[in-house]
Amino acid sequence: MDVLVLGGGYAGLTVTRKLERRLPASATLTLVDDTGSHLVQHELHRAVRDPDYVDEISVPLAEILDRAALREGEVTGVDRESRTVSLADGDTLDYDYCVVALGAETAFYDVPGVEAHATPLKRLEHAAEIRREFEAVVDEFGHEDPVANTERTGTVVVGGAGLSGVQVAGELAVMAREREVAESVEIVLLEQEETVAPGFPEQFQTATRERLDAQNVDVRTGATVTAADEATITVADGAAIDYDQFVWTGGIRGNGAMGGERPQVRGDLRLDERTFALGDAVRIVDADGEPVPASASAAVRAAETAARNVVAAATADGGFVDLAQWHWESPGWLISVGDDAVAQIGPTVLTGSTANALKSAVGITYLAEHGSLRHALGVLRKEMDDTGEFGELLKRL
Numbered sequence: 001m002d003v004l005v006l007g008g009g010y011a012g013l014t015v016t017r018k019l020e021r022r023l024p025a026s027a028t029l030t031l032v033d034d035t036g037s038h039l040v041q042h043e044l045h046r047a048v049r050d051p052d053y054v055d056e057i058s059v060p061l062a063e064i065l066d067r068a069a070l071r072e073g074e075v076t077g078v079d080r081e082s083r084t085v086s087l088a089d090g091d092t093l094d095y096d097y098c099v100v101a102l103g104a105e106t107a108f109y110d111v112p113g114v115e116a117h118a119t120p121l122k123r124l125e126h127a128a129e130i131r132r133e134f135e136a137v138v139d140e141f142g143h144e145d146p147v148a149n150t151e152r153t154g155t156v157v158v159g160g161a162g163l164s165g166v167q168v169a170g171e172l173a174v175m176a177r178e179r180e181v182a183e184s185v186e187i188v189l190l191e192q193e194e195t196v197a198p199g200f201p202e203q204f205q206t207a208t209r210e211r212l213d214a215q216n217v218d219v220r221t222g223a224t225v226t227a228a229d230e231a232t233i234t235v236a237d238g239a240a241i242d243y244d245q246f247v248w249t250g251g252i253r254g255n256g257a258m259g260g261e262r263p264q265v266r267g268d269l270r271l272d273e274r275t276f277a278l279g280d281a282v283r284i285v286d287a288d289g290e291p292v293p294a295s296a297s298a299a300v301r302a303a304e305t306a307a308r309n310v311v312a313a314a315t316a317d318g319g320f321v322d323l324a325q326w327h328w329e330s331p332g333w334l335i336s337v338g339d340d341a342v343a344q345i346g347p348t349v350l351t352g353s354t355a356n357a358l359k360s361a362v363g364i365t366y367l368a369e370h371g372s373l374r375h376a377l378g379v380l381r382k383e384m385d386d387t388g389e390f391g392e393l394l395k396r397l
């Protein structure tokens, strides 16, 4: 029996690790991933400020897997009728059971000029590109001689104030301060909804907004981007923003291998009798009818139900299967805003050092649990070196 897991992100890696332990020995298990590395994507914005972070958040999958075979390749299509997966290199993989965990891509919504002129933040190369572009803005506008630079300030626009937009805006604001150009380079965060972090609890939104304001990020809500060219972004009310760098974190669409769609699955995470799907690749409406937010947190938590159902279906192999149903329960939310952080646990919102320490602890635990103690220790060491709040907390213990 051949079991394929497509995508080695949060969802795919977590499912694979569970299937390694639970599938019968006779089954072959293969994880297919285009990069061959697991990206700790929820920390990707950190690599914009600190390129060394790349080593900590990119973990070779071969280092983590025990029993599963790793197939490095780009999936170009999943044919559920013939139960085959096609790869960009021309190969075709057959499957008896498949888990689709390919994640999502950045959505540009066909807004004229946005895809052509903005840089998204989804992959390591995007973080490097955003850093390069920011350095160019600093070089142009960061002159100490005020006479050389009196005409206008440099403007860096981040479009979309979800989890990634808020966090990258925070990093850029700190970079501007660290390079002592905060007066001459402004960070503008645009959001079409009336609040930052749309869809999140109100207290979390309020605390996030306060942290952004404290970092001097110019937050503009109710600002829908309608067009962009190489110099100007147009907003729905007709306002025009002249920019020097444009980062786009405005939303997600389905993976190209899924035709750009994010099909809906319910609590059993089943696309059909032999194909399961989870993570950002799909829109999940859980067993209680709750839409589940696209997040690393949900991707990891759904993996238990997906693995259980694959094993149940594979064991029954065509017979009756009583599938488990997933109920999404949010463990809370944790984001960084520059060197600050916001955590919501139940009704309690935390900021500052406690939230920061929690965020570091979650990242370190995640890496350690996924078999990469080396990377977990790397993050811990970095926290200590950088006198991060977690390091401070540890030193006090």
Ligand SMILES: Cc1cc2nc3c(=O)[nH]c(=O)nc-3n(C[C@H](O)[C@H](O)[C@H](O)COP(=O)(O)OP(=O)(O)OC[C@H]3O[C@@H](n4cnc5c(N)ncnc54)[C@H](O)[C@@H]3O)c2cc1C
Binding pocket: 006, 007, 008, 009, 010, 011, 012, 032, 033, 034, 035, 037, 038, 039, 041, 042, 043, 044, 045, 073, 074, 075, 076, 101, 102, 103, 104, 121, 122, 163, 164, 165, 167, 168, 255, 257, 278, 279, 280, 281, 294, 295, 296, 297, 298, 299, 334, 335, 336
């Ligand atoms: C900057 C940033 C900050 C974020 N912060 C948070 C946060 O604080 N909290 C939170 O919960 N979420 C956060 N998120 C969202 C979170 O990262 C995603 O929701 C999460 O990565 C989804 O997990 P996934 O496993 O579905 O997909 P991914 O993690 O995207 O994994 C998909 C995997 O599939 C591979 N792949 C993609 N296409 C193909 C293909 N065609 N063929 C083969 N392999 C392929 C990819 O290389 C990747 O390994 C953040 C995202 C960003 C970008």
